[in-house]
Amino acid sequence: MSAAATELGAIIRRFGGDPVVDLPFWEGCRDGVFLLHTCGICHQAYWPASRCVQHGDRSMSWTRAEGKGTLYTYTVLHKAYTPAMQGKVPYVVGVIQLAEGPFFHSNVAGCAPDAVRVGMPLVARMERHDSGLIVPIFYPL
Amino acid sequence: MRGACAIVGMGVTAQGIGLDIEARELRTQAVDLALADAGVGRDAIDGYIHTYLDREDLRYMGLAPNFSLSMMTGGATPVASIIVAAAMIEAGQAELVACVYGQAQTSAAARAARGGHSIGAYSYGYASLFGLVGPAATHALHARRHMHLYGTTSRHLGAVAVTQRDYASVRPEALGYGKPITLADHQASPLIADPFRRLDCTRDTDGGCAVLVTTAARARSLNHKAVHILGAGMGHNIANWHQGRVYENHDNVAPARARAFRQAGMTIDDIHMAQLYDPFTISPLMQLEAYGFVREGHGGPFYADGGTGPDGRIPTNTGGGQLSAYYTTGFTGIIEALLQLRGQAGAGQLKRAGTALVSGHGMNAGVQNTWAHSTLILGNER
Numbered sequence: 001m002s003a004a005a006t007e008l009g010a011i012i013r014r015f016g017g018d019p020v021v022d023l024p025f026w027e028g029c030r031d032g033v034f035l036l037h038t039c040g041i042c043h044q045a046y047w048p049a050s051r052c053v054q055h056g057d058r059s060m061s062w063t064r065a066e067g068k069g070t071l072y073t074y075t076v077l078h079k080a081y082t083p084a085m086q087g088k089v090p091y092v093v094g095v096i097q098l099a100e101g102p103f104f105h106s107n108v109a110g111c112a113p114d115a116v117r118v119g120m121p122l123v124a125r126m127e128r129h130d131s132g133l134i135v136p137i138f139y140p141l
Numbered sequence: 142m143r144g145a146c147a148i149v150g151m152g153v154t155a156q157g158i159g160l161d162i163e164a165r166e167l168r169t170q171a172v173d174l175a176l177a178d179a180g181v182g183r184d185a186i187d188g189y190i191h192t193y194l195d196r197e198d199l200r201y202m203g204l205a206p207n208f209s210l211s212m213m214t215g216g217a218t219p220v221a222s223i224i225v226a227a228a229m230i231e232a233g234q235a236e237l238v239a240c241v242y243g244q245a246q247t248s249a250a251a252r253a254a255r256g257g258h259s260i261g262a263y264s265y266g267y268a269s270l271f272g273l274v275g276p277a278a279t280h281a282l283h284a285r286r287h288m289h290l291y292g293t294t295s296r297h298l299g300a301v302a303v304t305q306r307d308y309a310s311v312r313p314e315a316l317g318y319g320k321p322i323t324l325a326d327h328q329a330s331p332l333i334a335d336p337f338r339r340l341d342c343t344r345d346t347d348g349g350c351a352v353l354v355t356t357a358a359r360a361r362s363l364n365h366k367a368v369h370i371l372g373a374g375m376g377h378n379i380a381n382w383h384q385g386r387v388y389e390n391h392d393n394v395a396p397a398r399a400r401a402f403r404q405a406g407m408t409i410d411d412i413h414m415a416q417l418y419d420p421f422t423i424s425p426l427m428q429l430e431a432y433g434f435v436r437e438g439h440g441g442p443f444y445a446d447g448g449t450g451p452d453g454r455i456p457t458n459t460g461g462g463q464l465s466a467y468y469t470t471g472f473t474g475i476i477e478a479l480l481q482l483r484g485q486a487g488a489g490q491l492k493r494a495g496t497a498l499v500s501g502h503g504m505n506a507g508v509q510n511t512w513a514h515s516t517l518i519l520g521n522e523r
Binding site: 079 | 264265266267268269270271272273274275278281282283285286289331332333334335336383385387388507508
């Protein structure tokens, strides 16, 4: 594993992720592409990486997604629970249903918390997180 | 299953914030109280189930069972431990099993082990990258979806908080004893994880609980206070995650409900009270719908109209629940059901208290936001 991958892996692990199987996703973010773990047989897309419910790991690979979706549900947090959110209270954490199907947690930015609505169309921008990762943050389309 | 096993003893220690009693001592006191309640000696316990993951306390407790299991499926564990106790008895591995809980969540030691945080600051994997931390935020996602789909409001959630506090306010063992709240109090309490306000949330407490499970035959020979296990079931919301329906479902109640009622040979109309796992106000509201006590989406108005009060269609969380009594991560509802079924609920005693439905809910790992669910149907007759 390259030094860059090892460093990325260490950050992923710190946030409770899998530094091996999910690594391509985070490398994709760094390179400006939104990847999803997809079954080649039924084309069901998954995030984070997992086996296909129907077909196991026979045909899983990372494929390019649009990076668009709609807001499925959200919460507005009134306390900064993590260092990255200091000075950003109140902030919105949404669950975005991606165009390809999977749910993805992220911040909804570029919009006041009280203007956020379930069902609003959103698009991802890759932005630098405090941790050093490049992460998708979602903005109104 | 129906009536094969019974609960013949219960022990409940002091419950509260800052008790300054070690967790192990709380568990041991709970066992002592349960043994005294059942009228059996320490040597009667031949099976031991420790809810949650700690080292066993058998030497300290002076017990000598044949097995000791440590169980963990989140807040579904206490109800699940009773199912496992019955299963071990039916498998011929024990005759009397103790299911035991005891935590000192507010102690300095417990807080230090969590890096100075309360339980409310648990982290859930990648979502924490975006500042989503703690069970209030994860449950808020379900509450917001319910509001979107059905028009449920913060005032509906407030009705849950007020109803449970009303129940607690007449129960001396509850933290909310003598402290009723109004809907205005709820609406004035600060937002924590929108739509949840402070009064939508539980808080950590210290305390111990134990119950003793045995065969129906042994129960008959012990005392007249046996509560019978009529049915049980489990479900896991990961099934709904795979269907993209996780946020519409608080839990995967359907398989748990079906199995429990089939075993009991009962229908929802045969249930006199519900004791539903309540970390946040949305939880009992959505479970009442999932069990079929009220139509999908109607839980909010049902609470607001008094449907869960002592004279309502289904009295729910009648001791104040974890929101207003005390938080024993799943034992609170079991203990309240036992008190009601034994006619020992004091000023909170229901007029109709022959059967109870008890649920457990918990465990949550990563972005899928899914919990385990466990169901028990209990009755004071076989």
